[in-house]
């Protein structure tokens with residue numbers, strides 16, 4: 001860390017753009033990409049609806065060079081801090097038309113009458129562009145997944161979905177971005193060749209952006225008071241909704257060695273920085289319960305940025321990965337500049353949004369024991385709607401039967417207490433018994449004593465208790481239907 005820099009570089013469409021935060025006229029480092037585009041770059045196609053990741057009106061696309069290819073991601077620009085686009089190409093709705101012609105995604109939306117008032121349209125266009133740029137044509141379920149983060153109040157989704165299906169068929173057709181791909185990759189690689197941390201210090205903010213894990217750990221050691229961010233899908237809301245001044249940030253989003261998947265004989269180790277959309281796809285064959293749970297986690301724009309480490313460190317009682325990680329007895333690897341340890345996830349949470357992490361530690365990975373052939377793992381989420389909603393309550397089960405008897409059982413509920421919580425008394429009531437309806441029904445009665453959930457805007461305590469009982473029964477019936 002001999003040399004430091006205070007500037008970021010990125011491609012705004014194909015124009016190399018620099019922001020030097022040391023200049024007084026520059027925006028602050030936690031300026032969102034949305035505000036930068038509208039206020040500084042005067043690109044007003046991108047819209048603000050909610051400023052909290054819910055509506056998709058602010059959707060933009062980033063392209064990142066990876067293994068000689070460009071990886072395109074739709075993201076909510078209202079939750080993206082400017083330094084997070086360093087070394088990326090940033091594309092907005094203004095960049096799609098080329099040589100006086102609309103991009104095929106724009107023309108297709110028009111052909112299908114997919115816009116009325118037009119407020120949501122730039123966001124939808126960018127999500128459709130994301131579909132166009134997928135490495136292979138998406139099946140219908142994935143097309144829907146790509147649009148769940150975009151709200152439209154007036155057109156209705158039918159015509160937009162029809163446009164999206166047509167666009168999925170265009171997949172792989174060249175456009176101006178594929179023609180200039182080699183040049184774009186070489187420019188991005190040139191920016192990323194410098195791995196010195198970006199250390200921005202303004203009159204009222206410090207923003208630290210390392211690229212190497214060792215630098216991240218050193219910076220953590222020097223700045224234990226900094227707020228860590230990975231995808232900022234949780235942290236950015238403190239600025240955009242609570243209007244807090246985020247005075248010191250340690251941004252891990254560019255530490256590529258936190259982004260990995262390692263399969264070994266008995267374990268799967270997942271880097272804390274892996275984004276949840278990549279994890280959703282990657283885990284489908286190996287950890288299907290995790291993948292299915294991620295199908296109903298936020299939206300594609302959120303999952304493209306949100307990380308596994310961020311979900312764990314948020315320590316929210318309704319963090320959707322937590323019951324599953326706890327039911328699977330995952331280990332959380334944490335590192336400081338001079339030590340590392342693995343904390344069993346069941347020992348990590350110390351209270352509402354509190355973890356056992358020390359001030360100089362960061363989460364670097366999650367270690368999953370590989371599911372055994374006879375192990376049944378399921379996760380369920382109850383929310384007001386299927387997609388794009390936070391949990392009212394959730395639960396994960398891991399069950400092993402031997403000769404029809406419950407040999408091992410982990411039951412972990414989210415949304416029933418201040419942290420995700422193991423239902424130890426229920427487990428004990430069922431272990432050693434035959435796995436049948438009678439015993440499961442008897443065990444559900446224990447939920448009244450095991451939990452005292454809150455009543456809040458999402459549900460009453462009574463609803464939560466009843467739903468928790470029903471989910472245990474549902475798990476039982478699913479094990480009957482799907483075979484053991």
Ligand SMILES: Cc1cc2nc3c(=O)[nH]c(=O)nc-3n(C[C@H](O)[C@H](O)[C@H](O)COP(=O)(O)OP(=O)(O)OC[C@H]3O[C@@H](n4cnc5c(N)ncnc54)[C@H](O)[C@@H]3O)c2cc1C
Pocket residue numbers: 052053054227228229230231232233234235236252272273296297298299302305306307308309310311312313314318319320321361362363364389390391
């Ligand atoms: C619209 C919307 C929908 C959402 N839907 C869901 C949902 O369905 N289910 C759900 O569970 N959550 C949801 N969330 C919450 C959020 O997206 C997740 O918690 C996400 O996993 C956070 O990850 P992140 O990388 O963005 O974390 P960040 O916002 O970057 O950080 C979150 C917290 O974790 C800490 N942190 C991050 N990385 C590390 C690390 N490596 N080591 C130590 N500390 C770290 C930060 O200091 C911060 O306190 C939603 C959020 C939004 C805005």
Ligand code: FES
Pocket residue numbers: 047048049050051052053054055056057058059076077078079
């Ligand atoms: S403004 Fe609504 S998601 Fe960003």
Ligand code: FES
Pocket residue numbers: 114115116117118119120121151152153154155
């Ligand atoms: S066209 Fe009006 S909100 Fe979608």
